[in-house]
Amino acid sequence: MTTKYSYFPGCSLKGIGRAYEESLLPVLRALDVELEELEDWNCCGATAYMAIDEVKACVLASRNLAMAEKLGHKELVAPCSACYLVLNKTKHYLQDSPAVRGVIEKALAEVNMTYSGNTPVRHPLDVMIHSIGLDAIKQRVKRPLTGLKVAPYYGCQIVRPYSTFDDQYNPTTMDRLLEAIGCTIVHFPLKTRCCGASLTGTLPEPGLLCARDILAEAITRGADLIATVCPLCQFNLDGYHDKIAKKWGPHRIPTVYFTQLMGLAFGLGERELGLHRGFVPMQPLPAPVPVGVGV
Amino acid sequence: MKIERTIKYEADRVKGFGDEVSSVPGCEKLQACIQCGTCSGVCPLSIYMDYSPRQVMAMVRSDFKNEVLTSHTVWLCASCYQCTVDCPREIRITDIMYELKQRALQEGIYPKKFSIPVLAKEFYKMVYRYGRVSENLLAMTMFLKSSPLEALKMWRLGLGLILRGRFPLTLEKIKRRDELGRMMKVVDQVKINKLHDELKQARQHVAARSQA
Numbered sequence: 001m002t003t004k005y006s007y008f009p010g011c012s013l014k015g016i017g018r019a020y021e022e023s024l025l026p027v028l029r030a031l032d033v034e035l036e037e038l039e040d041w042n043c044c045g046a047t048a049y050m051a052i053d054e055v056k057a058c059v060l061a062s063r064n065l066a067m068a069e070k071l072g073h074k075e076l077v078a079p080c081s082a083c084y085l086v087l088n089k090t091k092h093y094l095q096d097s098p099a100v101r102g103v104i105e106k107a108l109a110e111v112n113m114t115y116s117g118n119t120p121v122r123h124p125l126d127v128m129i130h131s132i133g134l135d136a137i138k139q140r141v142k143r144p145l146t147g148l149k150v151a152p153y154y155g156c157q158i159v160r161p162y163s164t165f166d167d168q169y170n171p172t173t174m175d176r177l178l179e180a181i182g183c184t185i186v187h188f189p190l191k192t193r194c195c196g197a198s199l200t201g202t203l204p205e206p207g208l209l210c211a212r213d214i215l216a217e218a219i220t221r222g223a224d225l226i227a228t229v230c231p232l233c234q235f236n237l238d239g240y241h242d243k244i245a246k247k248w249g250p251h252r253i254p255t256v257y258f259t260q261l262m263g264l265a266f267g268l269g270e271r272e273l274g275l276h277r278g279f280v281p282m283q284p285l286p287a288p289v290p291v292g293v294g295v
Numbered sequence: 296m297k298i299e300r301t302i303k304y305e306a307d308r309v310k311g312f313g314d315e316v317s318s319v320p321g322c323e324k325l326q327a328c329i330q331c332g333t334c335s336g337v338c339p340l341s342i343y344m345d346y347s348p349r350q351v352m353a354m355v356r357s358d359f360k361n362e363v364l365t366s367h368t369v370w371l372c373a374s375c376y377q378c379t380v381d382c383p384r385e386i387r388i389t390d391i392m393y394e395l396k397q398r399a400l401q402e403g404i405y406p407k408k409f410s411i412p413v414l415a416k417e418f419y420k421m422v423y424r425y426g427r428v429s430e431n432l433l434a435m436t437m438f439l440k441s442s443p444l445e446a447l448k449m450w451r452l453g454l455g456l457i458l459r460g461r462f463p464l465t466l467e468k469i470k471r472r473d474e475l476g477r478m479m480k481v482v483d484q485v486k487i488n489k490l491h492d493e494l495k496q497a498r499q500h501v502a503a504r505s506q507a
Contacts, residue, residue: 011427011428011429011430011467012430014463014467015429015430015431015461015462015463015467016430016431016456016461016462017461018460018461019461040469040470040471041469042422042426042427042469042475043422043426043427043428045422046418046428047373047374048414048415048418048419049415049418049419049422050374050393051393051396051397051400051412051415052396052397052400052415052416052418052419053397053419053482054321054390054393054394054397055482056479056482059478059479059481059482060422060475060478063474063475063478093320093321096320097320097321099320100320103481103482103485106481106485107478107479107481107482108478110477110478110480110481111471111474111477111478156374156375156376156377157374157375157376160375160376160377160379160380161376161379161380161387161389168380193339193375193377194339194340194373194375194377196373197373197374197375198373198411198414199340199371199373199411201410201414201434201437202410202411202414202437202441203371203410203411205343206340206342206343206371207373210339210340210373213339239452239455239456240452242451242452276459277459277460277461278459279455279459
């Protein structure tokens with residue numbers, strides 16, 4: 001039986017983070033989960049909007065929440081960490097601050113919308129571990145990624161400031177998920193450290209140093225690649241290798257979405273999963289399974 | 296070399312600034328800061344800041360408005376929320392940084408030609424106009440408005456993105472753009488009303504005093 005969720009892709013998943021959507025949708029489909037994209041969704045506001053006007057940022061996000069509630073599915077899935085946080089933060093403001101709630105309700109009423117605050121906002125990682133379950137995921141594996149050493153990188157906004165579904169200091173949901181599809185997880189203390197966010201573009205020196213530290217740590221720990229859950233983390237760790245090499249020497253290691261690894265384990269094709277969109281290509285899988293299995 | 300006074304004077308303070316900031320939803324706990332420095336220690340960017348997050352907390356609380364709003368610190372905050380989670384007094388430092396960014400922009404006293412506030416403003420404009428962000432166009436606008444030379448250095452990255460199909464050339468926009476505009480106007484109106492109320496109160500106060 002297919003389970004349906006509302007889906008808020010966010011701007012990045014239509015642009016620099018296309019491969020995330022390309023891999024997320026077929027992987028969930030293989031697990032009997034359908035995502036229905038919100039019609040006419042708008043930008044979540046991200047961190048930049050909060051810097052201009054926090055209330056406006058919440059109003060912006062609330063339009064999406066209202067549309068999700070109207071769509072009628074029980075929950076809303078937001079794969080980008082920034083969207084995930086902003087939508088959840090808006091829910092918190094609605095609950096905690098009557099003043100902010102008043103303004104949001106007024107703004108929604110202006111365009112004949114309402115939001116009662118009931119639709120939970122969830123990250124795909126959370127859905128996979130806590131709603132679909134590791135057993136169902138294991139059953140779909142056609143080609144275990146045995147021997148692939150992965151550094152699980154969660155980034156910041158999925159666990160901070162709210163710990164919604166995982167530990168804030170040592171999250172393990174992605175570790176367990178990737179282990180279930182055959183990967184070996186390396187010990188990775190920088191799991192939740194900042195990737196540099198938009199600073200990589202605005203102020204190269206501090207921004208790129210953040211990204212470099214994560215790459216260097218993954219290499220030191222002997223990882224073959226870094227797995228991530230956020231389009232901005234993926235971009236920062238993947239797109240700036242030239243500049244990083246110029247400043248601190250080469251730090252080449254691929255960074256892929258956890259959904260791309262799941263897709264590979266499910267037997268989906270590399271192109272189909274958007275793996276050709278990375279700057280540092282992923283090496284061929286270490287232990288190919290004999291032919292005759294898979295799609 | 297620019298020689299500047301390194302000690303702050305009492306007269307530099309803008310009385311009431313700290314109270315004003317702590318009255319904003321999310322910033323209430325600022326007064327509880329014990330100056331332990333955990334925020335500065337865990338911040339991945341504090342090594343680049345002119346004032347550490349701990350110093351910023353102390354300065355806001357002590358009304359050093361101009362020093363805080365012109366500092367690089369607030370703009371270097373990447374919103375990773377590490378300080379907020381680790382603060383033993385549960386001060387939402389990241390939210391305070393947001394509040395300071397907003398005030399710096401409103402008062403126009405942020406460091407000029409600094410690309411981060413330019414990015415925030417262009418982001419805001421793009422969302423206001425189209426409802427969505429076309430990332431690459433946004434990045435280009437930001438570079439052109441802050442440092443066109445830097446934009447040239449990005450050609451490789453841009454080309455790489457185009458080749459990998461990650462650089463859509465179409466402008467992303469929503470259908471019902473008027474809705475967003477109307478919603479934002481409601482927020483503006485609420486703020487205007489609030490300012491009117493404050494002005495009225497101030498006038499009444501002055502009138503009452505002059506009568507007395």
